[in-house]
Amino acid sequence: MEKPSPPISDPLHDKPLAGWRLRLYTIIFEADTRAGRLFDQALIAVILLSIAVVMADSVQAVRLVYGHALTSAEWVFTLLFTVEYIARLLCVRRPLKYATSFFGIIDLLAVLPTYLALFVPELHALIDVRVLRLLRIFRVFKLAAYVAEYQFLVSALAASGRKILVFLSAVLMVVLVLGTLMYVVEGQTNGFTSIPTSVYWAISTVTTVGFGDIAPKTDLGRLIASFMMLMGWGILAVPTGIVTAEMAAQRRMHSGQAPTTRTCHECLTEGHAADANFCFNCGARLPPYQQQAGEAS
Structure with missing residues (x-):
């Protein structure tokens, strides 16, 4: 008889994701619930608006007229991205692993240039690195309408x-x-x-x-x-x-498999089948699949 698998535990904290951390993780890193989809859609809108501000700020004629408004908008976006970055670090089981991942570094670069320009004026030239925020738009592919095509394309390229x-x-x-x-x-x-x-x-x-x-x-x-x-x-x-x-x-x-944004808590790999028990990347046991009520296929 197969022994029951132990709960997912962090070797550093020895605590599985639960309570508010699990709810926050499901909203931020997955998009199979209404809250998760709304979060991703809001994030995409903020990213596009912030890129528009960065582009407008680079036009001298626009900056001379709307410089104060652009600066205020930039700080609003920076604070929003900062809160989001901290929330991601709080809800993942391995903050360091996320912080050193591709999207973790991009998330940090989305906020770091503005703070560096504030405290070290000599580094103001680095503020244009903010345009890297556009790379975060790839998170749109977590939405159910795109996740299958995204997975097929990434797998095909690899x-x-x-x-x-x-x-x-x-x-x-x-x-x-x-x-x-x-x-x-x-x-x-x-x-x-x-x-x-x-x-x-x-x-x-x-x-x-x-x-x-x-x-x-x-x-x-x-x-x-x-x-x-x-x-x-x-x-x-x-x-x-x-x-x-x-x-x-x-x-x-993968024909016949419904696409999901189910994410492994260990390695943050996405795209697991709804009935999968283990991560196809690292082999860790997956938590129960959380899906919006009434959407199960």
């Missing part, structure tokens, strides 16, 4: 990473060879002053960017350039095909 790396390595070798060839064919008199400059031209041509600052003058050089332009279309299509194939495989693998 699964196709090596294939894309091999492909990009092959492309790099091609542009090195063709760039060197163009250096030999065109020479310094036609703007291809060095091999690195020629490789730069080859990259901009293969990627169909074509800045136009350097252009081949000889017939052979133009022939090579035409070949590279046509090849560029295929190069752009290959990574798309790789990721698309992986996304299709992920959809087949």
Whole structure:
């Protein structure tokens, strides 16, 4: 007979999430309840408004007229983000793990520049780092309407990473060879002053960017350039095909599973099935799934 699993406990505090911490955690880190969805929607609105303030503040004409209002709005947003950051630290079981995670660092950078500029005026130039708040908009993908697509895309990118790396390595070798060839064919008199400059031209041509600052003058050089332009279309299509194939495989693998934002209390990994008992990332036992009443599938 299987022994009952012990409660989820923190080695530092030896206390599972319960009471107000569990309720706060469910609202902030998950979005399968009405309160959780409202929190995420409000957070997205505040992030977008704060980015609008940062952008407006960078326009001198706007800053001269509305400088005081923009500064006041910035402090309101900073205080809101500070309260949210502290709330996240209070409700997670491992505050240090969250603080050093990707989103934990982004959350800190959302508030730190404003305080640094206040206490150390010499660091005022760092205040533009506030635009990193825009990265926090990725939290919108926790909403039920997007969570499945978000999970499929992330899984597909992770699964196709090596294939894309091999492909990009092959492309790099091609542009090195063709760039060197163009250096030999065109020479310094036609703007291809060095091999690195020629490789730069080859990259901009293969990627169909074509800045136009350097252009081949000889017939052979133009022939090579035409070949590279046509090849560029295929190069752009290959990574798309790789990721698309992986996304299709992920959809087949997870077909029939309703998406959730259920989050592991140990490693903060999202996307567990509603009936899962253990985290698919760290293996920790999951707490009971909390879902809005009347929404169970």
